[in-house]
Amino acid sequence: MKKVLVVLIVxxxxxxxxFAGGASEEKGAAQFKIGVATIHExxxxxxxxxxxxxxxxxxxxMQFMFSEKLNDANGLVDFMDQAYxxxxxxxxxxxxxxxxxxxxxxxxxxxxxxxxxxxxALNSNVAKITHNLGHCGASATxxxxxxxxxxxxxxxxxxxxxxFIFSGAAVGGAIGQGxxxxxxxxxxxxxxxxxxxxxxxxxxIDEIINNQNPGEVATGNPNVKIYIYPGTxxxxxxxxxxxxxxxxxxxxxxxxxxxxxxxNAIADVEKSTGKNIKVLGTVSIEKQTSTGFxxxxxxxxxxxxxxxxxxxxxxxxxxxxxxxxALTGHAEAMKANGHTILFKVEPWFCKDxxxxxxxxxxxxxxxxxxxxxxxxxxxxxxxxxxxxxxxxEAKLVELSNIDAIIEKRLK
Amino acid sequence: MFRNRKAKDALFTFxxxxxxxxxxxxxxxxxxxxHLVGSLLDVxxxxxxxxxxxxxxxxxxxxxxxxxxxxxxxxxxxAGTIIGGMIxxxxxxSGLWFLLFSFLCGxxxxxxTGMVFVITRVPxxxxxxxxxxxxxxxxxxxxxxxxxNLFGVHGTEILTDTVFTIAVxxxxxVFVSLIMxxxxxxxxxxxxxxxxxxxxxxxxxxxxxAVLCYMFAGGLVCVAGIIDAAFQTQMSxxxxxxxxxxxxxxxxxxxxxxxxxxxSNQATGVIVASLTLNLFSYGLTLMELSEANTSVVNQTVFVxxxxxxxxxxxxxKRKAExxxxxxxxxxxxxxxxx
Numbered sequence: 001m002k003k004v005l006v007v008l009i010v011x012x013x014x015x016x017x018x019f020a021g022g023a024s025e026e027k028g029a030a031q032f033k034i035g036v037a038t039i040h041e042x043x044x045x046x047x048x049x050x051x052x053x054x055x056x057x058x059x060x061x062m063q064f065m066f067s068e069k070l071n072d073a074n075g076l077v078d079f080m081d082q083a084y085x086x087x088x089x090x091x092x093x094x095x096x097x098x099x100x101x102x103x104x105x106x107x108x109x110x111x112x113x114x115x116x117x118x119x120x121a122l123n124s125n126v127a128k129i130t131h132n133l134g135h136c137g138a139s140a141t142x143x144x145x146x147x148x149x150x151x152x153x154x155x156x157x158x159x160x161x162x163x164f165i166f167s168g169a170a171v172g173g174a175i176g177q178g179x180x181x182x183x184x185x186x187x188x189x190x191x192x193x194x195x196x197x198x199x200x201x202x203x204x205i206d207e208i209i210n211n212q213n214p215g216e217v218a219t220g221n222p223n224v225k226i227y228i229y230p231g232t233x234x235x236x237x238x239x240x241x242x243x244x245x246x247x248x249x250x251x252x253x254x255x256x257x258x259x260x261x262x263x264n265a266i267a268d269v270e271k272s273t274g275k276n277i278k279v280l281g282t283v284s285i286e287k288q289t290s291t292g293f294x295x296x297x298x299x300x301x302x303x304x305x306x307x308x309x310x311x312x313x314x315x316x317x318x319x320x321x322x323x324x325x326a327l328t329g330h331a332e333a334m335k336a337n338g339h340t341i342l343f344k345v346e347p348w349f350c351k352d353x354x355x356x357x358x359x360x361x362x363x364x365x366x367x368x369x370x371x372x373x374x375x376x377x378x379x380x381x382x383x384x385x386x387x388x389x390x391x392x393e394a395k396l397v398e399l400s401n402i403d404a405i406i407e408k409r410l411k
Numbered sequence: 412m413f414r415n416r417k418a419k420d421a422l423f424t425f426x427x428x429x430x431x432x433x434x435x436x437x438x439x440x441x442x443x444x445x446h447l448v449g450s451l452l453d454v455x456x457x458x459x460x461x462x463x464x465x466x467x468x469x470x471x472x473x474x475x476x477x478x479x480x481x482x483x484x485x486x487x488x489x490a491g492t493i494i495g496g497m498i499x500x501x502x503x504x505s506g507l508w509f510l511l512f513s514f515l516c517g518x519x520x521x522x523x524t525g526m527v528f529v530i531t532r533v534p535x536x537x538x539x540x541x542x543x544x545x546x547x548x549x550x551x552x553x554x555x556x557x558x559x560n561l562f563g564v565h566g567t568e569i570l571t572d573t574v575f576t577i578a579v580x581x582x583x584x585v586f587v588s589l590i591m592x593x594x595x596x597x598x599x600x601x602x603x604x605x606x607x608x609x610x611x612x613x614x615x616x617x618x619x620x621a622v623l624c625y626m627f628a629g630g631l632v633c634v635a636g637i638i639d640a641a642f643q644t645q646m647s648x649x650x651x652x653x654x655x656x657x658x659x660x661x662x663x664x665x666x667x668x669x670x671x672x673x674x675s676n677q678a679t680g681v682i683v684a685s686l687t688l689n690l691f692s693y694g695l696t697l698m699e700l701s702e703a704n705t706s707v708v709n710q711t712v713f714v715x716x717x718x719x720x721x722x723x724x725x726x727x728k729r730k731a732e733x734x735x736x737x738x739x740x741x742x743x744x745x746x747x748x749x
Contacts, residue, residue, distance in 0.1 A: 043557045212701040231702040260562040272452045291563035
């Protein structure tokens with residue numbers, strides 16, 4: 001009986017080793033396993049995962065291990081532990097707080113794992129750590145510019161308009177405590193309103209944005225009002241928005257995120273007050289944005305009047321390229337004299353439903369990805385030894401022109 | 412005498428929202444120069460928030476009043492609402508069906524949680540943490556992390572209608588009132604609230620009762636979930652017990668409702684308490700407090716209320732104690748004289 005058992009175990013082990021060997025032979029060259037520490041979830045994140053798995057992975061011989069939604073530095077370090085144990089050689093980090101980037105970079109350095117962060121501001125404290133490859137994120141100042149453009153477009157009728165801003169995590173955004181993109185979005189709006197109506201703010205713009213209490217901004221013009229609601233609690237923000245929109249003269253609503261959550265509250269105000277409220281939001285290419293542009297409010301306008309789009313897959317693709325270059329021994333080419341770089345992805349301004357109709361056709365397949373496999377390979381030092389971080393920056397500038405992209409990918 | 416007592420109880424019950432209204436109205440008027448309720452839209456917002464809050468408080472009261480704090484209730488709300496909503500959406504059904512499917516899914520999740528509790532006998536809070544984490548994964552996996560998105564979904568408008576919210580709240584209140592006061596379940600609950608051991612020894616099947624409590628709680632919390640999701644156009648599929656925040660934040664309404672309900676009934680108490688607290692938070696919103704400050708104020712008031720609840724008989728007890736000591740001393744004096 002014992003002999004039979006021993007024979008069985010030995011044959012089982014032999015078979016499993018045989019299959020294991022076969023599997024590795026089938027795989028061919030070893031893939032780079034990359035951990036992706038995300039702060040996202042939902043439809044937008046699923047679209048990004050698809051891009052990682054179906055476009056970036058095959059192009060750069062990478063396999064991705066995705067985290068669940070992370071909230072802070074502790075979550076990031078825990079995930080990095082798991083990723084390292086699972087054999088990851090690189091990390092794409094989405095957790096943007098200063099302490100998360102610092103702890104993540106130091107952990108990566110300790111383990112010899114390459115580390116790149118998606119953020120709009122550079123953490124200079126860890127900029128010289130060898131395995132920290134810097135940041136790639138929505139250009140915070142670009143967000144400001146795009147929102148400025150959007151505001152100018154919305155108030156171009158020559159009338160006086162007032163605006164309610166849901167500023168999200170803008171407080172502290174300029175110094176790495178909140179979200180830099182939120183901070184510069186609000187800054188862009190305030191600057192655009194100031195220029196348009198020659199407003200004279202009683203406080204400096206930085207002081208206005210960093211006020212933790214919701215409230216009206218003293219503009220010096222009684223007919224042009226600006227209300228800022230800071231915070232990330234959407235439920236509370238909805239109640240505040242509803243009361244201010246119905247009681248104040250506000251006829252433009254801008255949300256740095258989750259604009260659609262406010263749509264019912266805004267529709268109620270429109271019905272109750274007869275006021276046509278324009279909605280401006282930060283969005284990405286997804287079904288919800290199409291719905292926003294195609295759904296009509298009680299005035300026959302689209303629910304989403306204008307939008308600033310974050311081309312998230314450009315950031316994802318660029319982070320993967322930066323990691324790939326480091327993994328193939330060209331990390332220095334991705335830095336400026338050993339100092340990490342902040343690669344800025346310019347957002348796109350979408351002024352109406354017609355423009356979005358074209359944009360929505362992008363990022364669906366290999367042919368329509370704004371940054372597809374061929375583009376990624378062309379940025380690899382392995383394929384072109386002359387590539388440096390400057391080429392990546394130049395590519396990002398090229399990708400800021402949405403009209404040119406539509407022309408190239410769709411026609 | 413009877414009529415007088417009834418009037419007193421009614422006055423006691425409605426004094427809470429009235430006092431809160433007056434307080435917040437004065438604060439809003441003097442600090443911000445505006446009224447607490449200035450339009451029909453304000454009333455609608457208050458009604459919707461009160462409805463959601465009251466239904467969650469009812470759900471909480473099933474287990475909490477029997478000494479079980481179910482920490483998975485938020486996860487049941489998340490799972491039931493998202494999955495129920497997804498089913499209704501897949502079938503192309505309209506608003507009422509979203510409510511029905513969410514309710515049914517909530518009943519199922521509540522039933523399973525209850526069954527796991529009675530089979531494993533793991534303490535409710537520990538079980539709640541574990542099973543809550545599991546429940547959160549279910550909608551996450553099923554929706555591929557997308558959660559429930561009702562933005563632009565036709566037919567869900569009814570769920571955000573004020574009259575509909577009031578109707579649902581009344582149905583829930585009548586349901587809770589009936590089963591608490593007019594059924595065997597309600598009498599068993601009162602016995603269990605007294606002592607589980609005595610209730611069990613007197614022939615009550617406390618485990619079947621527990622499963623029913625979990626089931627009703629799960630169903631109700633999903634009704635609140637779908638109304639909330641319909642208004643906010645979405646419910647994100649969160650992980651790490653983040654779903655529990657909404658439920659826990661309504662514990663104050665449940666406890667205050669229990670206190671107010673001592674003079675009327677639990678259903679009235681919970682609705683009145685929810686209204687009172689929503690007037691309070693609506694006032695804080697109008698006073699433009701930051702999220703952090705609002706949270707500090709809310710939680711401080713909650714803690715103060717708990718301190719009051721724990722010590723409300725303090726002076727009566729102390730008076731009785733003093734009287735008892737005085738009586739004993741008097742007795743000793745008499746005995747020593749004798």
